[in-house]
Amino acid sequence: MEKEDTVQPHDFWQELHPADTYDIRKSHTDFYPAILSDGRQLRLPIRPLSDGEHALASLIVNQASFAVQDALAVQLAEKLGPFKPDVIVGLPTLGLTLASAVARAMGHSRYVPLGTSKKFWYRADLSVPMSSITTPDQTKRLYIDPRMLPLVENRRVVLIDDVISSGTSIAAGLSLLAIAGIEPVAIGAAMLQSRRWVEQLTALGRHWPDRTVGVFSTPILSKSPDGGWNAGSEPRK
Template identity: 65%
Template sequence: MTFSPHELPSHELRPHEFWQALHPPGSFSTNGPFSGFYPAELGDGRQLCLPIRPLSDGQHALASLIINQASFSVVEALAADLAARLCALEPDVVVGLPTLGLTLAATVARHLGHARYVPCGTSRKFWYDEALSVPMSSITTPEQVKRLYVDPRMLPLLDGRRVVLIDDVISSGASIVAGLRLLQAVGVEPVAIGAAMLQSDRWRAALETFGAPWPGRTHGVFATPLLSRAGEEGWRI
């Protein structure tokens, strides 16, 4: 059975109910218009209902994923999918970006058979080296410019290894470019970038500016479009 984008199997999702379940392929129409949620599709056709967040211009919106609020089963499914996309590259170590990317990175590393991963952070510990940091901002907190750090004790785990850089969502590209700059500072070029969601196409320009190959090295479990207001009907692609 396929539900219209204005319907759910039993009730309308409340805010705390998003990201808690994957629905069978074809459960929701992907043609739009969309009201309240956007049905993102994984590679195997399963669907995840994402809340729609209007942007400040009032005419556009994005689908949202807050992965550390997702159910464990959804996180596991997204991580397993991403790990399957990355495994052919034979990564030795996963590097995770804060904050929400750490949830995904740890689980992807486990699905790749790794015993650990390398988490970056924005909290400076007293033994950190300021030279091993770069400025970082994100689309969800644009007013905050923080610094992204790698713990100096983690450097032996990266030296000469095949590294993949993981974030939960790639949107503007600012956070992932900060991660690339940080790894560049320690002499590491990742073999790939991974994310659960590629949010619209705005990230491509930022990555192309950093280096032409990077958009092609970026892997996402699913992609979501920039939505446009469609009057009372809701939102359209």
């Protein structure tokens, strides 16, 4: 296995590298080099899963440098352009950082944030349960501020999260918007993490995978004989 650059934990997500700086086909130790829409590469830390045989590449967008955040937002805005959105809706927590930046990149004056913190004027009938792959043991409720409804009603809405992995957070967002009578024209994310989300979204509608776009995709990584990680198959359920 070819030796990789050493990256300190606080240095991840801070720099974009020229195309082909790293070979994604090789075994990796500390990071996986994701490829953006324009060919540039972003080093993502590798997080081993509990089975010890598989791992995921991780992105925490609000810890990324402003240059990386801006690049992700601009590229996602370009991919969402053909859907002609009128308003961007962001999922908490990290999806809010990306959604705000995408809305700016598309020339919008504001965006609509969903939330998990209940304000006294929120309505229980405008909320749904929500959990995520990073906090599987914490079920919260996802809310839309009733005052924001006029901004999304009869508009072309795009729902954004930072990462789509299992699809549970996006599914909650779609369910909440459906309660409000809203069906987004598209779903956007910086990273599509593996393909596990496809089944979850297909259960809500066969059209959703085709309406979901990301700046880059990352695979499930499998343990290699040399002790590193290679792009491999999904772990068995």
